[in-house]
Amino acid sequence: MxxxxxxxxxxxxxxxxxxxxxxxxxxxxxxMKKLRDMTDKAEAEKFLPxxxxxxxRLAKRNTWHKNKxxxxxxxxxxxxxxx
Numbered sequence: 001m002x003x004x005x006x007x008x009x010x011x012x013x014x015x016x017x018x019x020x021x022x023x024x025x026x027x028x029x030x031x032m033k034k035l036r037d038m039t040d041k042a043e044a045e046k047f048l049p050x051x052x053x054x055x056x057r058l059a060k061r062n063t064w065h066k067n068k069x070x071x072x073x074x075x076x077x078x079x080x081x082x083x
Contacts, residue, residue, distance in 0.1 A: 024054075025063060028058055031051045032076065035051050035079070035080070039083070041080070041083040044079075044083055045080055052073050055072055055073055
């Protein structure tokens with residue numbers, strides 16, 4: 001158990017940050033799954049920028065690594081263009 005005030009505060013901050021990160025990561029994964037389930041190309045092209053924006057936001061905040069974000073964006077873009 002943490003003894004110092006700063007360590008206790010760090011534990012509180014980490015817990016809050018963990019919930020925040022989990023929410024946004026899950027939202028992005030759900031959006032990616034929704035995009036992959038689409039069959040209409042026009043609808044997918046309209047939804048793709050929203051998903052890419054979510055991925056970029058996670059990479060900017062270091063929740064996901066920038067290379068992971070780039071790989072995901074590339075795969076999703078290839079998927080949409082192949083519809």
